[in-house]
Amino acid sequence: MATKGGDRAARAWALITGCAAGRPVAAEHVCWAAGKAVGADGAALSLSTGTGAQALVFATDEIAAGVEELQFSLGEGPGVDAWTYGGASLAEDLESADTAARWPFFAPAAVAAGACAVFAFPLQAGAIRLGTLDLYRAKAGLLSTEQLADALTFADAALEVMLHSAHRGPGSSEVQPFGELGEMRAEVYQAIGMVAVQLDAGLDVAFVRLRARAFTDGVEVADIARRVLSRDLRFGPEDPAGFHADT
Amino acid sequence: MPREELLAQVFVELADTLVADFDVIEFLHLLTERCVQVLEVDAAGLLLTDQADRLQLVAASSEQSRLLELFQLEAEQGPCLDAYATGTLVAVPDLAAETGRWPRFAAAAHERGFAAVHALPMRLRDQVIGALNLFGTAPGGLDASTATLGQAFADVATIGLIGERAAREQALLSQQLQIALNTRVLIEQAKGMLAERGSGSVEEAFAAMRAYARNNNRKLTDVATGVINGDILLHESARTRPPS
Numbered sequence: 348m349a350t351k352g353g354d355r356a357a358r359a360w361a362l363i364t365g366c367a368a369g370r371p372v373a374a375e376h377v378c379w380a381a382g383k384a385v386g387a388d389g390a391a392l393s394l395s396t397g398t399g400a401q402a403l404v405f406a407t408d409e410i411a412a413g414v415e416e417l418q419f420s421l422g423e424g425p426g427v428d429a430w431t432y433g434g435a436s437l438a439e440d441l442e443s444a445d446t447a448a449r450w451p452f453f454a455p456a457a458v459a460a461g462a463c464a465v466f467a468f469p470l471q472a473g474a475i476r477l478g479t480l481d482l483y484r485a486k487a488g489l490l491s492t493e494q495l496a497d498a499l500t501f502a503d504a505a506l507e508v509m510l511h512s513a514h515r516g517p518g519s520s521e522v523q524p525f526g527e528l529g530e531m532r533a534e535v536y537q538a539i540g541m542v543a544v545q546l547d548a549g550l551d552v553a554f555v556r557l558r559a560r561a562f563t564d565g566v567e568v569a570d571i572a573r574r575v576l577s578r579d580l581r582f583g584p585e586d587p588a589g590f591h592a593d594t
Numbered sequence: 595m596p597r598e599e600l601l602a603q604v605f606v607e608l609a610d611t612l613v614a615d616f617d618v619i620e621f622l623h624l625l626t627e628r629c630v631q632v633l634e635v636d637a638a639g640l641l642l643t644d645q646a647d648r649l650q651l652v653a654a655s656s657e658q659s660r661l662l663e664l665f666q667l668e669a670e671q672g673p674c675l676d677a678y679a680t681g682t683l684v685a686v687p688d689l690a691a692e693t694g695r696w697p698r699f700a701a702a703a704h705e706r707g708f709a710a711v712h713a714l715p716m717r718l719r720d721q722v723i724g725a726l727n728l729f730g731t732a733p734g735g736l737d738a739s740t741a742t743l744g745q746a747f748a749d750v751a752t753i754g755l756i757g758e759r760a761a762r763e764q765a766l767l768s769q770q771l772q773i774a775l776n777t778r779v780l781i782e783q784a785k786g787m788l789a790e791r792g793s794g795s796v797e798e799a800f801a802a803m804r805a806y807a808r809n810n811n812r813k814l815t816d817v818a819t820g821v822i823n824g825d826i827l828l829h830e831s832a833r834t835r836p837p838s
Contacts, residue, residue, distance in 0.1 A: 355647055433776050434769035469772075473779035474822045495768065496646040533651060533662050536779050537796050540786020540822075550783055550822065576659075576786075576796065 356526025359384065359500045363508075363525070372508055374405040377480070381501035382407055385494045387466070387482035391415045392505060393426065394470075394478035401430065401478060404509075413460040414483050417453055424453040425467035426479045433476065435499065436467045440487035463487045468502035470509060473536055475550050480505050507558075514555040528558055529567030538572035542582045556582055597632065601743070604628045612754050617813035618774050619781060620804070621754050622653035626726075629747050630655045633740055635728040636708070639665040640716070640751055641674055642724035644775055645768060649678060649724060652755075652778050657785075657800040664702055668713075668727060672699035677713035677725040683745070684713040687735035709733040712741070714748040718761060723771060726751060777815050784818035788828060802828045 362380035363372055370376075374392045382390035389411035393401040401419055406412035418424035425436035438446050441454045441463050457465060462483035470477040480502045490498065504525045511523070535557070542553035557575070560582075561568040574580035595603075608628070611621050622640055629638035639654040639661070649669040654661060668674035673684040673696070686692055687710050693700045703711060710730035715722045726748040728736070736744060753761060755774055760766035781800070788799035806828055807817045820826030 428769075432769060432773060434772035435765075437765040437768060439765070469776075471776055473776060473781075473783045474819065475783075489764075492645075499644070499646045499772075530648070532666050533778075533782050534659070536782035537786035537789070540783040540788075541790040542786075543783075544787050544790035 353526055353530075355496060355500050356504070359497065359504050360525045360527075363501075363504060373512065374505070374509065375407075377501060377505045377508055378405050378407050378411075381480060381498065381505070382482060384501065385466075385482055385490065385498045386484075388462075388485045390480065390482045392470075392478065392480050392509075393419075394509065395430070395476070401426070404478070410461040410485070411481070411483055414457055414462050414465055414481060417456050417460065418481075421450075421452045421456065423450045424457070425450075425465045426481045429467035429469045429479045429481075430476070433469055433471055435469070435495070437490060437495075438466070439464045439489045441465065442487065457483075461485055466490055466498060468498055470502055470506040472506060472531070472554065473539075473550070475506075475510070475554060477506060477509050477551075510551055510555050514552050523558060523562040528561045529569050532569055532572075534576055535568050535572040538575040541575050545582045546584055548584075553582075600632055604632055608750060608754070615813075616754075617807075617815050618755060619653060619777050620807065620814040622751060622774075623655075623804075623814075625747060625751050625754070626653050626655040629726070629728065629744070633728060633736070633744050633747070635712075636731045637661055637729040639668075639727045639729075640724060641665060641669060641678070641727065642716075642755075642771055642775060643678070643722075645771060649675065650775050650778070652724070652774055657797045659796065660706055664699075664706055664708075664729075665727065667699055667702050670698070672696045672703075673711050673713035674725045674727050677715045678722050681715045681717055681722045683715070683741060685735055685741075686711045688733040690733070703729070707731050710735070712736055712744065714741075714744050716748050716752040716755075718752055718756070718767070723752060723756070723767070780815065780822070781818045784821040788821050792828070 362384055363376050366376040366379040378390040378392055389407040391406035391411040392404045393415050394404050396402050403415045406415060418426045425438045428436035441458050447454045464484040464487050465481060467479050467481045469479055507525050539550055539553045539557055542557055543550045546553060557571055558568055561571045626638040626640060637655050640652050641649040642652045644650050651665045654665055673686050677684040689700050689703055689709055689711060708729045708731055710733050712728045714726045716724040728744060756767055756770045760770045785796040785799040789796045803817045804814060807814045817826060
């Protein structure tokens with residue numbers, strides 16, 4: 348059943364694959380597409396290195412890269428907040444008194460570097476947290492409700508692309524079209540938890556395997572999740588695509 | 595207990611939760627449980643906007659999977675979506691009369707034994723951030739005072755969820771909504787991990803985590819994180835203990 352949310356995800360994916368122009372989808376394509384869709388002047392994607400530090404994966408331009416560098420070195424900024432709190436951090440005017448008080452070092456430095464607005468979105472799904480997608484504008488300005496919705500959708504796409512490239516399983520070298528596997532609902536997240544235990548792996552690996560299985564079977568991810576929850580389907584390390592429990 | 599007395603008790607309990615270093619999911623879960631008691635309905639659930647076209651369940655009076663499924667369906671069609679879209683109370687005293695309006699939702703609710711539903715918007719300034727849903731197993735409307743109380747619960751949920759600062763600043767509101775929904779996702783993941791480790795159900799897993807959080811004075815979210823990291827191993831005894 349097509350939902351409005353599904354349409355937005357499909358539009359995002361079309362833009363991303365358009366940017367990829369036949370090449371395998373990667374961080375750079377998500378950044379280019381997100382920047383364009385959200386009306387930003389540039390975008391950057393940074394991932395956590397595991398030691399708490401963040402590392403730049405891709406930036407569309409010097410200013411976007413500069414915004415990331417400033418946040419890494421100063422330890423403050425919208426991206427740092429988005430990562431720390433697990434929610435979007437929106438700074439539509441870095442020259443305002445409010446943001447100057449919030450990020451006393453970052454705000455003036457970002458403005459000097461050419462970014463007067465920065466919007467940061469975590470790449471996350473529950474306990475799975477990879478990094479942030481940061482968008483900037485040279486001029487101050489609010490994100491509209493539509494732009495915010497798009498930005499959140501691109502952050503979800505970025506999560507999928509990054510997870511997939513880190514944990515691609517056998518027989519699924521291509522990133523599955525984002526948004527085509529149905530909604531990520533409560534039972535999907537529960538099933539991800541179960542599969543992580545079955546595989547003795549992280550939630551990130553379980554996330555990729557569950558979606559890969561749905562893609563292979565041509566069904567929605569919620570269908571696979573329900574079979575996992577009813578213990579009709581188990582995933583094992585020796586059979587990464589999952590096999591039927593012999594009940 | 596007379597309603598006034600119960601209400602006073604619930605008010606004190608919710609206020610206590612809010613002034614403490616509270617856990618947003620535990621707070622909303624408690625609120626939905628108290629809705630059921632005070633408003634004399636059979637189930638309650640809160641759905642929030644994810645700010646990208648969808649409503650998502652953040653808390654329910656029972657973690658029974660069949661009930662959670664019904665709330666999820668409400669994100670696609672039904673009174674909840676209408677209350678969210680219009681910002682007004684949507685009262686459906688007799689669902690059987692509304693099968694044409696919401697065929698899938700009416701059928702699913704009927705199948706689960708519900709005959710009446712009321713959806714109350716969670717309003718903030720000129721926005722609606724979600725809705726509180728009340729289900730009844732018998733047909734019937736809410737009287738005016740119950741409806742007013744229900745709206746008060748929806749408003750308390752709103753302000754408790756987003757906090758005083760976020761109520762004034764749009765940017766913080768976005769952040770708080772996303773944090774709440776992501777926390778719910780984290781709890782779902784922990785439920786799955788715990789159910790698989792202990793061969794129990796996800797409902798039992800939730801009850802075990804909640805009991806552990808209460809008994810050890812920990813936040814539900816921290817307990818769920820501990821379960822995911824493997825720092826908290828809940829024993830079989832804790833899992834079979836009924837939720838307090």
